[in-house]
Amino acid sequence: LEVDRSRRANIKSNHSATHLLHAALREELGNHVAQRGSYVGPDRLRFDFSHSKQIKQTELNKINNRVNYFVKQDSKVTTRLMSPDKAIKKGAMALFGEKYGDEVRVISMGHDNAKTFSLELCGGTHVDTTSKIGEFSIINESSISSGVRRIEALRGDELKLFLKNKNTALQEKTQNNQKKLIEIVNLIKELNGDTKKFEKFENEKQINVAQNLLNKLRAKNILSDVNKNIINSTIKDNITITNQILFGLPAKEIRNLIDQNTKNNKNSIILVASLENKKTSIGVGVSEDLLDKYDAVHIVKKISSLLGSEGGGGRKDFAQSGGGETTLKNIKNIFDKVIKEI
Template sequence: RIIRIATDDNFWSMGDTGPCGPCSEIFYDHGDHIEGGPPGSPDEDGDRFVEIWNLVFMQYDQRGEGDRIDLPKPSIDTGMGLERVAAVMQGVHDNYDIDLFKTLIAESGSLTGTITTGDNQASHRVIADHLRASSFLVADGVLPSNEGRGYVLRRIMRRAMRHAHLLGAQDPLMHRMVGSLTGEMGNAFPELIRAKPLIEETLLREETNFRQTLANGLKLLDAEIAEMDDGDILPGATAFKLYDTFGFPYDLTEDALRAQSLGVDREGFDAAMAEQKAAARAAWKGSGDQASDAVWFDIAEREGSTEFTGYTSEEGEGVVVALVKDGKEIKTAERGDVITLLTNQTPFYGESGGQMGDAGRVSGADGFAADVSDTRKPLGRLHAHQIEITAGSLSLGDMVHLAVDADRRTQLRANHSATHLLHKALRHHLGDHVTQKGSLVAPDRLRFDFSHVSALTEPEVQAVEADVNAQIRGNSPVVTRLMSPDDAVAAGALALFGEKYGDEVRVLSMGQEADMDYSVELCGGTHVQALGDIGLMAIVSESAVASGVRRIEALTGEAARLWLTDRDNKLKAIATALKASPEEAVDRVAVLMDERKKLERELTEAKKALALAGDGGGAKAAETETVGDVAFSGQVIQGLNPKELRGLIDQAKKQLSSGVSALVAVNDGRATVAVGVTDDLTERFSAVDLVQAGVAAVGGKGGGGRLDMAQGGGPDGAKGNEAIAAIKTALAG
């Protein structure tokens, strides 16, 4: 049926301004057993008629209120609700009754032991919907964080996790549902299956951490709710404290309050957020780069993108199209000037994709010469050379010769190609969930960050390194092909999430494995012609960068050889000192370590024995005296490890049977004071009070422990005897 309704009721716009136009909306009638009327009728808000498709006749440009003009190129913008159509095709009325959601909701009910209807229905639906969204984000390389897209993911996860809490889930829930999701959608979206281990680990870690956050935040929220009546508004400052201190997203707080007919002061929350941002801006000094952004836009609009010729050549000619100094364009530059040079084309690679920019020389007519220290890539399409003019002068329109530092470029190429091999080797040994999270390709080293939840074992590191070097020894050529992004991915190329690709991309294939390319990736950087040009790769370190992100640092070529040689020389030096061969050095060190531990134990026992009998260096064995009506023994011991005090105090208490013992250990000029009180006297005297008196005498503060044993310290070890005296005074009362 076709219904015509008033234009202002059937009109789409992107906002107060911009493209807009009337709609041709398609509704589906789910039957007269459901309340509601057709669009435009008084009962249109019912659920019987559901919009499944919308075609907007985009023909106007809204300039402002009452100001609307025709678009120069009208069009039709069409959008279909896939899940709404699925509901129609499957004969159900609700999106959450389609096959995908029914499976996930049933799994949620089974794992929580709760029914999925009634008051629980909304929670189960949130869990199913947000599990799906979170899983796809993680599969695409997004990990939870406190900013950007990572924060969006964290908010989605935490909202679902709060609903799991409302359902009474005692243990982390969402990671156990990933199997059901991949079972439903894995065939259509194989990236879910590939990333399943990472998705499960990420959800488990996030939910485990959030449970403590939730507990702390709910304490504050419950306390505030207890003081509120129906319809009250939670102060924005409190909502912001929940967000800033406890990690509660605003919508999580809003959800919790809505269930109890309470609201949140959004304006107050926004004001607190703005105040924090203003303070952060005031504290941030800035790099100064933002001040010059406008000039790059002006140049790009006027001159277009720089043509990069460096894939096939390290030298070339170019015309000067812009000179920039201190964020402003200039027309000429002289000897000694440090400026930014832009040409219409260049063999210099601008820093991007983790690869550092090229350095080299620029020369021209009339003796002009300049050193290029770096090349950057403003706006992602201009190659900006950072130069210092060493001779002559330079003006707009001049023709110049550009020559890349060939040795530096060679090292950059080797390190960049090695990162591709490293990426593939990590995926081979750790799993296809490994994706690049960042990299640095410098002339002297490479750094590669990747998604993985745990530290690599030494055998894993060795296996990855061995794989890369096997490919290097194979010396297969690096093949470059230009393809569309879709064709490249279809051909098996690994696209990095978050990278922007144009209509045509470079696909780098390198290495061989079982008659297939070892590594295939989309990349705009510079690379070796054959893998043997890398020479060698040595992994120097493996470490954590952030939650779920690891980092490998490595060297290639001559740098790797020198590092291995230096390490071998150090081993030989150790072997010489041990009077052993390098092969025997490890066993010899192990023997020495065992001997050292044995001597340390013997020395500790000897010091303890000397402490009890007198140390022979001016100190006497502790003698028992009576202070008030209590037996007391006190002693200052030089060079005793403070860790031994507890055992000595226990021995002294046994010797006293009833009384108080005090010991002061002096090490490196500092004093550690310990006091012990036998059990029969703890109702009269506190070891904590007595030790605090001694600590104060050696210049310290505090001291703590139990009634029968306490310890503290101070910086003035020369006053050990004063500490004993202070303890006796406190004991005498």
């Protein structure tokens, strides 16, 4: 039987790292922090502890930095044998509910203002100096049950590989976002939009801003084209009922279109359909003075049913739904049927 020295060395390093992590957690969050479980493997470490709320990123950064401070300190990791009572009097941390014999091993590491940073009762294997732990980093913090948090961390070569893969993924994501922004910018240019603020990629928010601008330009272009914006109005019982069918209008713009109509016109109901990318988006608006008699949700669900789909929802003054591909003739017939029933 042969011992895998590399595996054993990694386990020792991860185990010693959990001791520094435990001490750093107590220092930053308070002495209520106590170990509730852990995993120490050759490739990673996990530490569960008592704490009632999510740890802020600023706190995690401080904890991370403290662990690495003592790693770089290269202090000796010492093991002493003593009675449990003596160890606890010296300030050693012990697991709650754990039964100890007449003699225990006390592991200490790290020095801070002439005081030992980490002092714990432990029977496991450890490095002989903290520098052998290697660079340490918390990669995840989460809740596993009420009042118990979990920290997952890496160190050494595993951390280097993780950071390398993370950096590669970030680069790929940035490249994809840059490509996406260029595509949107080219479409904005086709509609004579201003693209100065999008000349250089900065972040993902920039893509959302560009997409919103493109949607508004598309909407403006469609609304000004009689072949893409078909409007019919009828007056029934002193109520103006407008049905508007558009080709290519982004679904997000339907709300703005309906709001403009119902806010500017009393005694009005508007039905809107946008046919785009083999999908049908429906919107219904009811002016405020008619809300005691008509419900946009009821009307939009009726339209959805006639389109062969289910769903649709919103408020009495505005509701939306979606469906599959349909024809201009079909949506016209559906609108005519719904208007007759209003």
